[in-house]
Each structure stands twice: as C-alpha cells, then as structure tokens.
Amino acid sequence: MDTKQVEEVSTPFITSSTSHSNKPTLLLKLITSMSLISAIIFSLLFFSLSEPTTTSRPLKKLPHPVVILISSDGFRFGYQFKTPTPNIHRLITNGTEAITGLIPVFPTLTFPNHYSIVTGLYPPHHGIINNFFYDPITGDKFTMASHQSKWWLGQPLWETVVNNGLSAATYFWPGSEVIKGSWTCPDEFCKHYNGSVHFEDRVDSVLDYFDLPVDQIPVFMTLYFEDPDHQGHQVGPDDDEVTQAVSRIDGIIGRLINGLEKKGFFDDVTIIMVGDHGMVATCDQKLVFLDDLASWVEIKTNWVHSYTPLLAIWPPSNYSYADVVAKMNEGLSSGKVENGNKLKVFLKEDLPERLHYADSDRIPPIIGLVHEGYKVEQSRTGNKECGGAHGYDNEFFSMRTIFIGHGPQFARGKKVPSFENVEIYNLITSILNIKGAPNNGSDSFSQSVLLPNA
Ligand SMILES: *[C@@H]1O[C@H](CO)[C@@H](O)[C@H](O)[C@H]1NC(C)=O
Ligand SMILES: *[C@@H]1O[C@H](CO)[C@@H](O)[C@H](O)[C@H]1NC(C)=O
Ligand SMILES: *[C@@H]1O[C@H](CO)[C@@H](O)[C@H](O)[C@H]1NC(C)=O
Ligand SMILES: *[C@@H]1O[C@H](CO)[C@@H](O)[C@H](O)[C@H]1NC(C)=O
Ligand SMILES: [Zn+2]
Numbered sequence: 001m002d003t004k005q006v007e008e009v010s011t012p013f014i015t016s017s018t019s020h021s022n023k024p025t026l027l028l029k030l031i032t033s034m035s036l037i038s039a040i041i042f043s044l045l046f047f048s049l050s051e052p053t054t055t056s057r058p059l060k061k062l063p064h065p066v067v068i069l070i071s072s073d074g075f076r077f078g079y080q081f082k083t084p085t086p087n088i089h090r091l092i093t094n095g096t097e098a099i100t101g102l103i104p105v106f107p108t109l110t111f112p113n114h115y116s117i118v119t120g121l122y123p124p125h126h127g128i129i130n131n132f133f134y135d136p137i138t139g140d141k142f143t144m145a146s147h148q149s150k151w152w153l154g155q156p157l158w159e160t161v162v163n164n165g166l167s168a169a170t171y172f173w174p175g176s177e178v179i180k181g182s183w184t185c186p187d188e189f190c191k192h193y194n195g196s197v198h199f200e201d202r203v204d205s206v207l208d209y210f211d212l213p214v215d216q217i218p219v220f221m222t223l224y225f226e227d228p229d230h231q232g233h234q235v236g237p238d239d240d241e242v243t244q245a246v247s248r249i250d251g252i253i254g255r256l257i258n259g260l261e262k263k264g265f266f267d268d269v270t271i272i273m274v275g276d277h278g279m280v281a282t283c284d285q286k287l288v289f290l291d292d293l294a295s296w297v298e299i300k301t302n303w304v305h306s307y308t309p310l311l312a313i314w315p316p317s318n319y320s321y322a323d324v325v326a327k328m329n330e331g332l333s334s335g336k337v338e339n340g341n342k343l344k345v346f347l348k349e350d351l352p353e354r355l356h357y358a359d360s361d362r363i364p365p366i367i368g369l370v371h372e373g374y375k376v377e378q379s380r381t382g383n384k385e386c387g388g389a390h391g392y393d394n395e396f397f398s399m400r401t402i403f404i405g406h407g408p409q410f411a412r413g414k415k416v417p418s419f420e421n422v423e424i425y426n427l428i429t430s431i432l433n434i435k436g437a438p439n440n441g442s443d444s445f446s447q448s449v450l451l452p453n454a
Contacts, residue, residue, distance in 0.1 A: 074229025
C-alpha cells in the first residue's frame with residue numbers, strides 16, 4: 001500500500017478549498033465538513049489504490065521483455081509446502097501466485113495440458129485430446145513421440161513469437177519439435193526430447209542464451225522437468241520420494257535464479273513456473289472392472305482407447321453408442337458391480353459443459369468419469385499395486401498444480417484466485433507485447449493479473 005501517493009492526492013484538495021473562506025465560524029464549519037469529505041475521499045482512494053499501487057518495473061538491460069516458462073510435471077498444488085522450497089518461495093514472495101493453485105484442463109494429462117498452456121485452447125481445439133489417440137479417418141495412432149504437424153492444431157507460443165518477428169527457444173515441451181507455420185524448430189534454439197539430459201544441463205543451456213548479444217536473446221523460452229510426476233506415479237503423492245523430488249526441483253529453480261542474478265538479468269526476466277496437473281494416490285481396492293459389466297453389455301478390449309483415469313470407448317459403428325452407455329450405467333448402478341457407483345459413463349456430448357471435451361472427432365464417443373483415486377481395468381489380474389495417478393475430472397483439488405509469475409510486470413507478493421491454464425497464452429503475449437492467435441483465454445485476464453505499464 002503506497003500511502004505517500006494517497007497523501008499527495010488528498011492534501012492539495014484541503015488546502016485549496018479552505019483558503020477561500022474568511023469568516024471564522026464558517027471557516028470552522030468548512031474545515032470540519034472538508035475534513036469529513038477528505039476522510040471519505042481518502043478512504044475511497046485507499047480502497048481503490050489498494051489494488052496495484054505500482055506500475056510495471058522498467059527493464060534495465062534487456063531491449064525487450066523475456067519470458068522463461070517452466071513446467072515441473074505433476075507438481076501438485078501444495079507440494080511447495082511439503083519441504084523447505086526457498087527458491088520457489090523467493091518467486092512467490094516477490095511475485096504473483098494463484099492462491100489456491102492453477103486449474104488444469106480436462107483430461108488432466110500431460111500432453112493435453114502442456115499444449116493448452118502454450119496455445120490457450122481446450123484440447124478439442126488444439127487436437128491433443130489424450131496422450132494416445134487415433135485419427136478417426138486414417139486410423140493413424142498419435143503417441144507422445146508423434147511430431148507430424150497434422151496432429152498439433154492451434155498456434156503455440158513459439159510460433160506466435162516468430163510470427164511477430166522475434167525468436168523463441170524450447171528446452172523441451174510437448175509440441176515444440178513440430179515444424180509448423182513459421183516455427184522451423186531451429187537447431188540452435190529447439191532441443192529434441194531426451195529425458196536423460198540432467199536438469200542442471202537444461203538450466204545451464206537456457207542461461208547460456210543470456211550470453212548472446214542482448215538483441216539476439218530469445219524472448220520466449222521453455223524449460224521442462226519430468227519430476228515430481230515420475231515419482232508421484234510410482235509411490236503416490238505422499239511418499240518421501242516425492243518430497244525429495246520437490247526439493248530437487250527447488251534446487252534447480254535456485255540454479256536458474258542464481259545464474260540469472262550473476263549475469264545481471266534476474267530483475268529483467270519474467271519467470272513463470274507452472275505444473276501440468278496434480279496427483280492423487282491410487283491403490284488396489286479402488287478398481288472398477290469392465291468385464292464385470294458382461295451381463296449388461298460386453299465391452300471388448302479393442303473398443304477401449306484408454307482405460308484410466310480417462311475411460312474412452314469406441315464401439316464399432318453398427319452399435320448404438322447410446323445403447324452401450326445406457327447398458328453400462330445400468331450395470332454400474334445395479335449394486336452388483338464392485339465399485340460400480342464410482343464410475344459414470346457418458347456420450348461425449350452429454351459430458352458436463354465445463355469439461356470442454358466433446359468438440360472433436362478425435363474424442364471417442366463414450367467417455368467414463370471415475371471418482372477421485374479410482375481406476376478402471378478390463379479384468380482382475382490379481383496384481384496388487386499402489387501409486388499415484390492423474391487424468392481425473394479437473395474439478396478435483398488433487399488435480400491442481402501451481403502458478404507463480406515473477407518479473408517486471410508481476411506485482412510483488414500478489415495473490416490471485418485460481419484460474420484455468422488456458423489463460424496463460426494471453427498472459428504471455430501481453431507480457432511480450434505481441435499479437436496472439438484466437439484462443440479460449442479471456443481478454444480481461446492479463447489486465448487483472450499484470451501490473452499496468454509504467
Ligand atoms: C524481493 O525483492 C526485493 C527488492 O528487489 C529484494 O530486496 C528482496 O531481497 C527480494 N526478496 C526475496 C525473498 O528474494
Ligand atoms: C541423451 O542425453 C544423454 C545425457 O546427456 C546423452 O548421454 C545421450 O547421448 C543423449 N541421447 C541422444 C539420443 O541424444
Ligand atoms: C456388429 O458387427 C460385428 C462384426 O461384423 C458383429 O459381430 C456384431 O454382432 C454386430 N453388432 C451389432 C450390435 O449389430
Ligand atoms: C475456443 O477457441 C476456439 C478457437 O478460437 C473456438 O473455435 C472455440 O469456440 C472456443 N471455445 C470456447 C468454449 O470458448
Ligand atoms: Zn504430466
């Protein structure tokens with residue numbers, strides 16, 4: 001709160017008005033009423049100015065804003081309190097944070113979410129509707145290693161940046177190796193995915209870009225880390241291994257901050273740290289088996305495009321999809337199927353609107369939503385396993401991740417309400433002051449989060 005600014009505004013108002021009066025009693029009355037009025041004005045100003053009191057901070061060394069977008073995969077909201085995370089907390093303390101976390105898109109899976117973050121589009125519009133899916137016309141399979149441009153719709157930020165005559169650098173991000181539009185995935189600025197590259201080496205490569213002449217430093221950079229998702233799947237979110245992975249990510253963030261400080265760029269650079277989704281514990285008792293529905297409808301394994309947590313079923317076209325849905329739900333709600341009440345099946349067009357998961361012919365016609373922490377399998381295998389999963393309804397708090405923005409256009413210590421990750425595209429184009437492509441973020445969002453320009 002900048003009280004100095006308030007005083008400057010209100011004091012001249014009192015002095016100029018009181019100087020007009022000449023009769024002592026009138027003067028007294030005037031002073032009383034004027035001070036009442038000024039008190040009211042003061043309080044009005046106080047409240048209006050308790051919004052951002054400052055404007056964005058000018059760049060000291062860079063000729064253009066630079067954004068580093070960092071993803072820590074599966075960084076569930078709340079992990080930042082598991083263990084001391086001094087570096088992440090430096091960003092929080094002097095930056096802007098989504099107070100109750102960042103809301104992923106549905107399905108809360110890695111590829112759909114990373115690509116929503118960089119396109120501002122819900123999955124049906126950017127095309128990456130799952131980590132694995134089929135082209136409904138050709139039958140071609142999309143996997144996480146597919147780099148043909150036909151899969152990847154929309155305009156990712158690296159392409160937007162190049163369209164605006166600037167340069168971008170990607171150190172891993174789903175979709176970044178796809179040659180599309182003006183983005184050629186140039187050798188010097190586009191790293192090909194290799195999960196064995198040490199996190200430290202990824203940070204050091206990004207830091208090296210700051211040794212370029214300032215007008216050649218890419219204005220948008222991505223950094224991706226597989227942890228703590230990796231550990232979360234294996235042992236669940238509340239295991240000590242996850243705590244250690246969080247601590248290690250914090251150290252990696254520290255390496256980036258210190259490197260930027262040494263080079264004198266930390267105050268100029270905008271760091272946006274996000275995750276793609278959260279993580280919830282799963283265990284062997286929390287299972288629903290499709291074979292248990294056989295007396296209502298037989299679900300063949302080759303109909304099932306994905307089991308869990310996103311159940312996606314595509315029966316042959318001589319079946320009535322509505323009939324399959326009705327029979328599945330009849331079985332599930334009969335009380336005779338183990339955990340049947342934990343799964344509900346929908347025609348995709350009947351899914352709740354808020355999930356934005358219908359408007360693509362890549363999405364199979366039948367979608368099942370399973371309760372938090374439950375899993376769907378074809379049949380009993382007898383395998384006992386506990387671990388962690390994500391992919392559930394994005395309404396579950398356990399699926400939330402983090403958003404922290406630190407840099408010249410983010411207020412220090414500001415907290416904003418939770419928002420969906422499709423807002424990030426417009427936020428970054430606003431920071432970079434470039435023109436973006438149409439997307440599903442709202443126009444007013446950036447204004448509500450960023451400091452006004454000086
Ligand atoms: C926040 O920024 C101020 C001003 O640059 C600085 O003095 C302070 O050390 C920073 N705090 C943290 C926790 O980094
Ligand atoms: C992946 O990275 C590791 C570690 O840097 C390296 O040893 C390996 O050669 C790389 N693999 C490929 C295919 O580039
Ligand atoms: C659909 O076609 C398959 C193979 O031709 C056949 O086995 C199945 O019984 C048919 N189902 C219905 C509901 O017509
Ligand atoms: C999302 O954006 C796409 C592309 O601009 C548009 O076609 C679609 O209608 C939007 N959907 C929603 C729910 O805003
Ligand atoms: Zn992920």
